[in-house]
Amino acid sequence: MTLKSPGRKVALVTGGAKRIGKEISCALAKAGYAIALHYGRSRAQAQETSRAICKNGGACMIFACDLGQARAVEELIPRVIQEFGRIDTLINNASIFEKSNLAQGDFGLWERHWAVNLSAPYILMRSFAQRVVGQGSIINILDRHIVRNKTSYAAYLLSKKALAELTKMAALEFAPRVRVNAVAPGLILPLGSQKTDYLDRLARHVPLRRKGNPAHIAHAVLFLLENDYVTGQVIFEDGGEHLI
Ligand SMILES: NC(=O)c1ccc[n+]([C@@H]2O[C@H](COP(=O)([O-])OP(=O)(O)OC[C@H]3O[C@@H](n4cnc5c(N)ncnc54)[C@H](OP(=O)(O)O)[C@@H]3O)[C@@H](O)[C@H]2O)c1
Structure with missing residues (x-):
């Protein structure tokens, strides 16, 4: 399968090597998108996911980039266009998630969250909107806690709240050519190696009394990509947790 296939849409998925990003990448490949799979440190897993996509008849290429380095982030979409000849969809999935509250949190951690979870998505969104030909679609992955003010992950939460606002502002500014939407996951996967x-314990407090899985998130992403009259929306894929 050649990368430059006219007619085949191209999706860039950040943090696509594993976990939720992998599920989104595989689902989009199955739906016919060629995948520009971004990774930071997980090179082996990125290669493995890419091989799985290609084995199933899809097209995929992996792209390393430290999302904490603004200059490198600026170059990511031009690199994708150079290889694939086009870009149609951007999924801002990559993120960092570390404990910090407002009184004690160190400023370096604050800056890292801001860089990876907000500035990198913004740089990619801007770069995408400047270069997309015809209609494009951006989806930002948020968190159902954006409607809360708990500060145990303060830097993370604030970066996701800001990304939610950026989603709406960009939906307005980038219309009518580019739609911008978001998915806010609930209890999906445990932290790191936990x-x-x-x-399962936390799921008892979720209105639907169960946790979700990465396929739920991929399903919401596909819905937003397919439904071309939706922009500026956030889908809470969380069993109703944001309501309580
Ligand atoms: N897991 C959940 O239940 C849950 C709940 C609510 C919201 N979410 C949101 O859903 C999305 C996916 O969640 P997840 O748990 O699958 O994410 P994750 O495993 O915590 O992180 C996804 C990827 O982000 C990439 N990343 C982090 N810092 C980076 C950097 N400086 N440069 C490049 N890449 C970087 C990593 O790529 P490499 O491994 O290649 O370095 C990582 O694999 C996130 O936006 C998260 O906030 C998840």
Whole structure:
């Protein structure tokens, strides 16, 4: 399968090597998109995901980039266009998630969250809007806690709240050519290497009384890509958790 296939839409998925990003990449490949799979450190997993996509008849190429480095982020979409000849969709999925509150959190951690979770998506959105030909679609991955003010992950939460506002502002400014939407996941995967038990405990407090899975997020992403009269929306894929 050649990368430059006229007629085949191209999607850039950040943090696409594993977990939710992998699920989104595989679902978009199955839906016919060629995948520009971005990764930071997980090169081996990015290669593995790319091989799985290609084995199933899809097209995929991997792109390394540290999203904490603004200059490198500026170059990412031009690199994708150079390889694929086009870009149609941007999924801002990559993110960091570390504990910090407002009184004690160190400023370096604050700046890292801001760089990876807000500035990098913004730079990519701007670069995408400048270069997309015809109609384009951007989806930002948020968090159902954007409607809350708990400060145990203060820098993370504020970066996601700001990305939610950026989603709406960009939806207005980039219309009518580019639609901008978001998905706010609930309890999906445990942190890093932790077991899923604590998610099962937390799931008892979710209105639908269960946790979700990465396929739920990919499903919401596909819905937003397919439904071309929707822009500026946030889908809470969280079993109703944002309501309580
Ligand atoms: N997991 C959940 O239940 C849950 C709940 C609510 C919201 N979300 C949101 O859903 C999205 C996906 O969640 P997840 O748990 O699958 O994410 P994750 O595993 O915590 O992170 C996704 C990817 O972000 C990339 N990343 C982080 N810092 C980077 C940097 N400086 N440069 C380049 N890449 C960087 C990493 O790529 P590499 O591994 O290649 O370095 C990582 O694999 C995130 O936006 C998250 O906030 C998830």
